[in-house]
Amino acid sequence: MKxxxxxxxxxxxxxxxxxLDDPVAGPNEVRVRLKAAGVSPIDAKLRSGALQAHFSLTFPxxxxxxGVGVIDQIGxxxxxxxxxxxxxxxxxxxxxxxxxEAIVCASSRVVKKPPNLSTSHAAALLQPGVSAWISMCRTAMLSEGMSVLIHGGAGAVGCQMIQLARHLRLNVTTTCRAQNIDYVLGLGAHRAVAYDCYDYGDDYRDDFSLLRHIDxxxxxxGGETHARSYQVLKAGGQLVYLSATPFENQAEKYGVSVTRAMISDAPEALHAVAxxxxxxxxxxxVMATLPxxxxxxxxxxxxxxxITRGRIVLNMEDGS
Structure with a gap:
């Protein structure tokens, strides 16, 4: 296999x-003949060595x-x-x-491909989808009608957060680049703030920190964005964060709670997202596909x- x-x-x-030789499925494993793979930020961070303190890799x-593909061997x-x-x-x-072109993994790490998704979209589903689902459905304290602010709404995780928030009947504000305003509104955001444009027009604020009473x-x-987020929360509000640029926890100063979303590939989460x-x-x-x-x-x-929207997807069936 390539x-x-x-x-x-x-x-x-x-x-x-x-x-390489094709891998062989062992007990409780399946072999998947892959059609496409999503390119995730963690792939680049692992490759660069930035996550050596958290993950121990075996080379090569x-x-x-x-990824997405078809099971062709069962252990x-x-x-x-x-x-x-x-x-x-x-x-x-x-x-x-x-x-x-093939992978062997534990059977608990695969779920049936949603039939309505294309190959490329299915290849970009699980990792960002699980991050969104665990953050919103297992970490945040949400109820219908609440107001939420999602930072980075055009990204792979953010775009699924927007869609999930609308499904949960929340009032959704998001931040993004000006070029992605129409994109995030099309995903279901009620309001978008263009963080890189200070003269975008009267329809959008250019400073999310002017918002108030967000639940x-x-x-x-993280970083400066995190620091400026406290003042938009109402008293008793919650700030949920994923792995991000380091920040100072100011929860006590503002009378809010700060919670990290602990992301894992739990079967419950994989099946819920699918x-x-x-x-x-x-x-x-999906922003683009490449061989x-x-x-x-x-x-x-x-x-x-x-990469300003979603993921790049690698297509195994494109020989170019």
């Missing part, structure tokens, strides 16, 4: 296209957290899955990933800040 791998930490240049390493003890099933994969970040802020950014996508609630964001061989280019675009 795969992308790297044998040391470094720049995107360490990513190489190689030919095939990157990739998200002993697997129940509920069959050869020929189309599935989405949430790969273990410390093992072989999805930038390959919950979802912080996907079900919501199948019901038409969640549609992953597998262009994985290094995808990482360069991410590190250059050029």
């Amino acid at each position: 795969a992308i791998q790297y044998s040391r930490y470094g720049s995107p240049d360490v990513l190489e296209l190689v030919t 390493k095939i990157p990739g957290r998200d 002993e003890g697997v129940v509920g899955l069959f050869i020929g099933d189309e599935v989405c994969v949430a790969a273990d970040p410390t093992r072989s990933g999805t930038y390959a 919950v802020v979802f912080d996907l950014i 079900q919501l996508a199948g019901e038409g609630v969640l549609m992953p964001g 597998l061989a262009a994985a290094a280019d995808a990482h360069r675009q991410f590190e250059a800040g050029q």
Whole structure:
């Protein structure tokens, strides 16, 4: 099989296209013949060595957290899955990933592909979808009619948060680049703040910190954005954050709570996200598709800040 791998930490240049033997499914595992893989920020951070303190990698390493394909081998003890099933994969970040024509993983790490999603959209579903679902449905204290502020609404996680928030009947404000205003409003946001444009017109505020009485802020950014988010919360409000730029916790000063969303690939979360996508609630964001061989280019675009909407998806079936 063809795969992308790297044998040391470094720049995107360490990513190489190689030919390897197909992996073999062991007990409680399945082999998935992959059609596409989503390119996630964690893929680039693992490759660069930025997460060495949190993840211990074995080299050579095939990157990739998200993927979609067809089961073509089933190990002993697997129940509920069959050869020929189309599935989405949430790969273990410390093992072989999805930038390959095949992957072996625990059967608990795959879910049936929602039939209404294209291959590219299915490849970008699980990792950002799980982040959104755990943040909103297992971490935040939400009820119908609440006002929420979602930072980075055009990103892969943010776009699914907006859709999930509308499904939960929340009042949604989001921040994004000016060029993505129409995009996030189309996803279901009631209001958008263009953080990079200070003369966008009368319809949008350019400073989210002028907002008030927000029930919950979802912080996907950290740093200065986190610091400016406290003042928009009402007394007793909640700030939920994912892994982000370091920040100072000022919860006591403002009379609010600060909670980290503990993201994991729990089967409950994977199945919930797949079900919501199948019901038409969640549609992953896909900015572009590239052939597998262009994985290094995808990482360069991410590190250059050029991925402003959703994910880049690597297509295994594109031989160019």
